[in-house]
Amino acid sequence: TQSTRPQRLLAAVQKNATRGDPRSVVLAIDQFCRQKEWAMNVGDEKGCILDSVVSEVNPGAVLELGTYCGYSAVRIACLLPPHGKIITLEFNPDNAAIARQVIAWAGLEEKIQLVVGASGDWIPKIKEQFGVKTFDLVFLDHWKDRYLPDTKLMEECGLLREGSILLADNVICPGTPDYLEYIRNSPRYKSQYFKSHLEYTKVEDGLEKSVFLG
Ligand SMILES: O=C(NC/C=C/[C@H]1O[C@@H](n2ccc(=O)cc2)[C@H](O)[C@@H]1O)c1cc([N+](=O)[O-])cc(O)c1O
Numbered sequence: 001t002q003s004t005r006p007q008r009l010l011a012a013v014q015k016n017a018t019r020g021d022p023r024s025v026v027l028a029i030d031q032f033c034r035q036k037e038w039a040m041n042v043g044d045e046k047g048c049i050l051d052s053v054v055s056e057v058n059p060g061a062v063l064e065l066g067t068y069c070g071y072s073a074v075r076i077a078c079l080l081p082p083h084g085k086i087i088t089l090e091f092n093p094d095n096a097a098i099a100r101q102v103i104a105w106a107g108l109e110e111k112i113q114l115v116v117g118a119s120g121d122w123i124p125k126i127k128e129q130f131g132v133k134t135f136d137l138v139f140l141d142h143w144k145d146r147y148l149p150d151t152k153l154m155e156e157c158g159l160l161r162e163g164s165i166l167l168a169d170n171v172i173c174p175g176t177p178d179y180l181e182y183i184r185n186s187p188r189y190k191s192q193y194f195k196s197h198l199e200y201t202k203v204e205d206g207l208e209k210s211v212f213l214g
């Protein structure tokens, strides 16, 4: 039977990356996506911007919306301080199964909590289920029409504190116009656009970094 792209991406990790070496996992996925098959990971160019934001925030608690195959969860987790943790939400159980194996190959199971389900269902339950007070950093990379409703939901559920950082992928391509309009015009956020390119291509894309002002 025909394999899926996430399955082929995992096979490339298991073939080319060193167990327990997260950076080799990141490199193996980027090489697979450049040389074999494009896949919707944040990628190496935008990934460097992600790395610099994670290093600057030095977050104890990270929420990622949209695990996919685990590329950005691994990339974020290997920059976290000793007790730092990331909760990553994945809707598609097949993607989650691949991501778990990518995360395991990187040896980051202790730092990454993968939760299967819809962001809209899980965001209201995170505080009670995972004992999280607020998130220092949220990385949005799931369905583009969910960025805005989920941001409003995070506000309502008290998951953001003064200084919490939202980092959103794909604000140009595929684009998240309603989210950008809201976040750039809201007095409750201070936003900054980091111009880059769509992963593994020359097409323009970028990350929007927004500080919640409380
Ligand atoms: O569409 C894109 N991303 C959607 C991601 C969706 C992922 O988020 C999960 N999810 C998790 C929780 C949910 O509540 C809902 C979905 C889905 O199950 C999927 O694994 C995209 C597309 C392009 N592109 O060039 O076309 C480039 C990108 O960088 C992208 O991120």
Ligand SMILES: [Mg+2]
Pocket (backbone or CB within 6 Å): 040, 041, 042, 141, 169, 170
């Ligand atoms: Mg993306």
